[in-house]
Amino acid sequence: MDKNLTEYKSADIIIKDKKILDIGTNKAEKFSGKTIDASNMIAIPGLINAHTHAAMTLLRGYGSDNPLKVWLEEYIWPIENRFVSYEFVKDGTDIACYEMLRNGITCFVDMYFYEEAVAQRVKQSGMRAVLCTGILDFPSPGAKDSKESLEKTKDFIAKFKTDEQIYPCVGPHAPYTCSPETLEKAMEIAFEFDTLFHIHLSETEFEVEQIKDRYGATPIKHLDNIGILNDRILAAHVVHPTEEEINLMAEKDVKVAHCPESNLKLASGISPVPQMLKEGITVSIGTDGTASNDDLDIIGEISTAAKLHKGFWKDPTLLNAKQALLMATREGAKALRLEDKIGSIEKDKYADIVLIDKNTPHLQPMFDPYVQIVYSGKGLDVDTVIVGGNIVVKNKDVINIDKNYILDRASYWYKKITENT
């Protein structure tokens, strides 16, 4: 997935000190060390999930099929207020990391609460993650208001700023839950510490109307009006941008995390991704949380995206297989401001590599590997996952997370939630 989309029919990938030292045919001869035989595999870069709320695995599918207002007000929010704690986030993140690694995801962007717990579990799992606490003007798990969240965000960034697995950032939840002042302060922190600024933006028509009512502008224009629309922003969803807003995002190099399955399931709508790509906007792909998706499978997500936009915009050439895989790899890395570190299998980048078992009937015959991965591939076809040179999934087994332990914890939370609601 390098700039030329170089394809190697048969090649060696040399890994040293967490990074890719070299790649090409017959490169291994002059090196010694541990070898992985990947003859029946396709090697692709580790997949990047550009937007999720990992710990929400513990609310997987909860309150599905209800109107949005009922789902949020009668299911999700009351449960979050009662149960979300350091312990909840720790256990939920474990399940999420297991599922993501099993599906070939090596790096994800998380916005939730108790991000110290997330950071701890991510490091244990061997993954990478871009993490931020969701900043809201009202009380939220772990903080009484946005002032406290902003302070915690600073501390969190300071603590992990030089970590090689954790990339801390600033996460104001959305323009309808954060005042202009909160958003401005959040952006100041992003500049002060040189981080990403992650936000939900233009997700629903309701949000668009609400922001127009309050501030006299649509959400993206609103951010521009208060002077914070810039290239640090990774905006999740962006389902309802106006044409003017698309041009604005292109001009200011705002990045988008497209979450098609969540947008469909919550009936938010269908994002104009082909138009944004045409304008040169960096569009990455995210699963969103499992309460609104309900899985953490990026191959499934790009497959949905690639088909959805063809059907909805009535053009079968839109979002082809290469573009779809780019969203989950190199474009994803760019969206996370990590394009010099991950997103492709190239010299000097981290050795974050996924091996897909191609010796399976549903991937054969393979006329085009991109097409086969995107339209026929499954997250569960991933056989081996390497992050920073360490093997973290082998023969489809996730190495650093105890499956039975996390299933026990899922069972514990299931009982706790169902017995107390």
Added chain:
Amino acid sequence: MDKNLTEYKSADIIIKDKKILDIGTNKAEKFSGKTIDASNMIAIPGLINAHTHAAMTLLRGYGSDNPLKVWLEEYIWPIENRFVSYEFVKDGTDIACYEMLRNGITCFVDMYFYEEAVAQRVKQSGMRAVLCTGILDFPSPGAKDSKESLEKTKDFIAKFKTDEQIYPCVGPHAPYTCSPETLEKAMEIAFEFDTLFHIHLSETEFEVEQIKDRYGATPIKHLDNIGILNDRILAAHVVHPTEEEINLMAEKDVKVAHCPESNLKLASGISPVPQMLKEGITVSIGTDGTASNDDLDIIGEISTAAKLHKGFWKDPTLLNAKQALLMATREGAKALRLEDKIGSIEKDKYADIVLIDKNTPHLQPMFDPYVQIVYSGKGLDVDTVIVGGNIVVKNKDVINIDKNYILDRASYWYKKITENT
């Protein structure tokens, strides 16, 4: 998936002479025989794929991402004309049966060529299938015109009419490839032998325009005008019905095989399924062939359907998880005219049962099994498949099809096709 959607928290299913003898709590005590311990499993009826072209596995993903005309005229049709043979269909069907069984599909509707080869391979695999030769007015693999196809159809039906695995039927390809005379003759055969009548109908806007030009009516109305719109019809796709046509289908009890992923990938459009369900039409679900999907995964397909219609019609309560699973089970059986034999786990129906391994992190915690299967489940979560009381998939291994053999055949056809095109 019975009429009351009865859920058993813990139950025994008693199987005798291919059928379900009894079901309920502590029913096993008075019986002896082989036992399957399914304590960590969910038992659901065998899944039904209501529309596919099985042997097209050998063209999986071929020519993807091209405009429809280019895809058909430069990729699919020339390849089919050159390569489709008894041998091709035999090998392609093996791969399809493997993939379908692995994904919990126990019965499928196939329209292709050399259906004797399909029947032979289906019987070998242990599955059930409703099979028809695609009837076209022009030359097609195995027949020079529709007259020959109609004759072959009669012979095929006569041969398999009493088979317990193969349900032969009549398959005129579409109103734009079959004259009114051909359609009428096809319907006569369906009446004569009391079979299903399977047809592609109202798939693309182009088809609708073409039929309007030729016959002065939209496709479904056209079938009504020539006097053959009735309850034997299982219509694949139905993407562009008018309101009048929806009412007509409801009145005449025409069944629909919804193929959302194919309709998206080929940019055919999005079928008004919620409206058809509201009018009481039986809507089943199909994958279509793997050249336009590109997999044979019914859990994936109902997941797409359940999300797509919420997002497209902007209502998160549409096509809920139970309705989605019904499309793949009881409603599927009804669409195939097999509702007295399959589609639910009920006394006196065939023991076609799928066991899903629920002890996996991406299915836990499980607040609602329907929700979890539809939105988080994967075909690959299927652990055990039973058809007519016979175990055909065990511990995720397909028993009656040799994986290495079919991979070799895929490789053979890959070489043959790529070296000669």
